[in-house]
């Protein structure tokens with residue numbers, strides 16, 4: 001029995017690699033020829049911890065093959081995962097073109113008894129409509145079309161796929177249950193069987209709740225700044241209540257990534273199309289946007305102007321341990337600062353390409369600091385915690401550190417400032433200014 005995975009982005013590739021190492025024979029298919037060529041050469045087209053090893057093992061075992069021929073992948077597979085992208089349309093709603101393209105191909109090449117698993121994040125009603133289109137356009141008897149949302153996080157995607165908290169299956173036909181149990185035999189997570197539309201909404205509800213939690217703490221960070229309170233104390237003070245939990249309470253310049261911004265926007269549009277409003281999510285978006293505006297305003301205020309100021313930027317990816325810059329806060333930071341005339345030199349441990357030609361990428365964190373008016377951190381890469389501060393202070397024109405991720409505790413920064421002339425600004429905490437006269441401003 002072969003399992004086909006169509007669409008080898010983050011979700012598809014991790015799904016294919018994990019299943020191929022857990023007793024399944026997998027076909028990975030994608031229309032992107034260069035991706036498939038790279039995979040044939042043994043190179044993963046994305047960076048994800050542990051993925052290269054899994055793909056190499058599957059290759060050595062002969063449990064994975066790749067192809068650009070989607071029709072062949074459909075014909076040969078008993079179970080077919082659909083993991084193509086569902087990006088935003090200009091109005092923010094989900095673009096389902098890739099999903100319908102695959103649906104058409106399955107209608108043409110599908111086989112009797114096949115199980116179709118829609119893994120892409122799709123608006124409520126899409127899986128029902130997918131199944132309906134197959135029935136209308138094909139006389140084959142598919143076992144079922146189910147929705148199995150994916151909850152993995154980039155940067156720990158392999159771990160999350162192999163050790164999920166839960167597996168959600170939106171289905172129609174009871175007879176898929178044993179097949180699903182066998183498919184996910186490697187996981188001890190509870191499997192929640194529910195209606196297809198419920199499964200679709202669970203995915204949106206999870207992402208928007210997490211984003212809302214981030215915006216909630218970020219909303220408080222602004223209040224903390226107004227009252228001289230410390231947002232880390234607030235997060236600790238509420239996070240110890242198990243009903244709230246400490247997760248996703250890290251204040252910062254806001255959430256980014258390929259999913260939170262896109263999914264919240266898609267959900268708002270979906271609700272709107274059905275006559276509903278989602279004010280909590282509209283506020284979530286608004287706070288997220290305000291967070292970066294506020295951060296750049298503080299930087300501008302401290303420097304007097306951003307015009308012709310030189311900014312050393314550490315961190316471009318939307319979160320650590322990935323090279324993904326989709327909707328990364330760094331993009332908006334650069335847009336705002338460049339529009340005000342700033343020059344930006346940036347370093348990121350993994351990002352090698354950035355869409356703004358005016359942002360010069362350097363290959364060493366210290367290389368962006370020489371003569372800079374401020375050092376700005378936008379991604380919480382652990383390695384930024386262990387910089388050589390003596391070197392940093394010697395390189396910077398002004399010893400200003402704007403930490404957009406609260407990478408250091410107030411205690412740590414107070415300790416650091418005893419021996420280094422750093423002025424430290426962060427999110428939702430009083431700024432620390434020690435050694436005021438020790439550093440000669442060049």
Ligand SMILES: NC(=O)C1=CN([C@@H]2O[C@H](COP(=O)(O)OP(=O)(O)OC[C@H]3O[C@@H](n4cnc5c(N)ncnc54)[C@H](O)[C@@H]3O)[C@@H](O)[C@H]2O)C=CC1
Nearest residue numbers: 007008009010011030031032083084085086098120121150
């Ligand atoms: N990136 C993530 O961490 C997560 C993503 N998701 C959801 O999973 C879905 C996929 O996301 P990503 O993996 O990030 O997408 P992606 O954009 O990285 O990859 C999608 C892949 O599908 C391929 N594709 C498009 N049309 C195709 C077609 N007709 N035939 C074959 N291949 C085709 C593209 O070439 C690309 O390689 C989205 O709906 C996303 O919201 C869900 C959970 C986590």
Ligand SMILES: O=C(O)[C@H]1O[C@H](OP(=O)(O)OP(=O)(O)OC[C@H]2O[C@@H](n3ccc(=O)[nH]c3=O)[C@H](O)[C@@H]2O)[C@H](O)[C@@H](O)[C@@H]1O
Nearest residue numbers: 150151152153154248249250252254255256257259318319
């Ligand atoms: O649907 C998806 O694609 C995925 O979206 C998120 O995963 P991901 O985008 O990989 O990253 P997160 O770790 O959730 O972080 C998202 C953003 O929120 C920010 N964040 C996160 C946590 C926090 O406390 N504060 C905060 O600002 C991060 O810096 C990052 O920019 C969800 O966590 C996954 O469960 C989901 O499957």
